[in-house]
Amino acid sequence: MEKFRVKDEALASKGHLQIEWATKHMPVLSQIKNRFRKEKLLEGLTVGACLHVTKETAVLMDILLVGGAKLALCGSNPLSTQDDVAAALAEKGVHVFAWRGQTTEEYYWCIDKAIDHGPMITLDDGADLVGTIHSKRTEALPNVKGGTEETTTGVMRLRAMEKTGALKYAIIAVNDAYTKYLFDNRYGTGQSTIDGILRATNILLAGKNFVVCGYGWCARGIAMRAQGMGANVIVTEVNPLRALEAAMNGLRVMPIAEAAAIGDIFVTATGDINVIRKEHMQKMKDGAIIANSGHFNVEISMKNLEELSTSKRAIRPNLDEYALKDGRKLYLLAEGRLVNLAAAEGHPSEVMDMSFANQALCVEHIAKTEKMPPRVYTVPRDIDENVAKLKLKAMEIRIDELTPEQKKYLATWEMGTI
């Protein structure tokens, strides 16, 4: 059986330094690591992970390794692997199959290789690993006890599987933990999406019309950070509550068909398909920049962009120019894949500290739990609260405790106006 496949093993020493830097900014995971090292609860378990192969993921892998697990890892996006980190992980003994710039065939080949190692617990980001195990590799199913899912799109797919009875093992929706989506999706995606756009273009955001498609957790963060840099933020939505929230936050809200004509920069973060398509591209200004931060590269219609264009040129890394038949030029970042991971380094370590603490503790929960019927579960409340407590402790922030009188007051109904 193939042990690992990475771009260049010689990059390992660079990768170790990256992992060291991330570890320094992930104090919650460090606290969990100390306990895992002592308790060795994961001994005898093989964990199969399909995650963005970043320095932060490497810190999570370290913890599972010291907990005693054997690990197989593949990337969760063809463009997001940090090759130096992948090489370092291979040196640490992780069966890693990932490199940056894969074809779709190579991407699924890597997932297959990870499955060959016989995962008993799966960690997924987008549900491609779970999807493959449930379709082409069903012989692997009996070996799997449970799994976790990192992102909104993956949870949506898994809930669809649960609804139709297709889901054959338990999955904990890590994405839906308060200490995940509130910080990772909002502050993580917010900062790193702007980072990706700036690294790819180095344009000034101040004064630009910055269109954010969606106003969910990720999009809220992107809008907030773009506004902070002086951009005029315009939001497009399909959900009236979220649209109203955007309007009350002082943002302009309008249909994408109207925003298309005035936007300088467009970012999708909806988890939906063809949010920016032909009729919108036809209206865009010459020079408009389009990027996506949603999980899959389906939010911007690449097919429509190709159809409208006569030629394409790579201008800078992660910046492609499409020359349209009418002479206008549109600029696409990172091939329409998540711009924060493809053009930058993904979320800052401090944010992934909480997301991956949930992952580590949920792996432990699955390992310890006798039987979990095949359903999509929320993260146990005590895990979510524990992650928040550990993060506060690491940040040296103390909070109040309820007095006995307050506890009683909050649990009764008798006392009203006095």
Ligand SMILES: NC(=O)c1ccc[n+]([C@@H]2O[C@H](COP(=O)([O-])OP(=O)(O)OC[C@H]3O[C@@H](n4cnc5c(N)ncnc54)[C@H](O)[C@@H]3O)[C@@H](O)[C@H]2O)c1
């Ligand atoms: N880039 C990253 O690192 C990163 C991190 C976390 C999540 N994600 C991904 O980002 C996407 C969004 O995640 P989220 O947690 O913000 O989801 P969410 O459900 O909180 O928000 C999505 C929003 O998009 C809106 N929407 C749907 N279709 C739309 C359309 N056609 N036009 C305008 N708005 C539309 C929905 O009404 C909703 O408000 C998902 O694909 C998720 O997996 C990416």
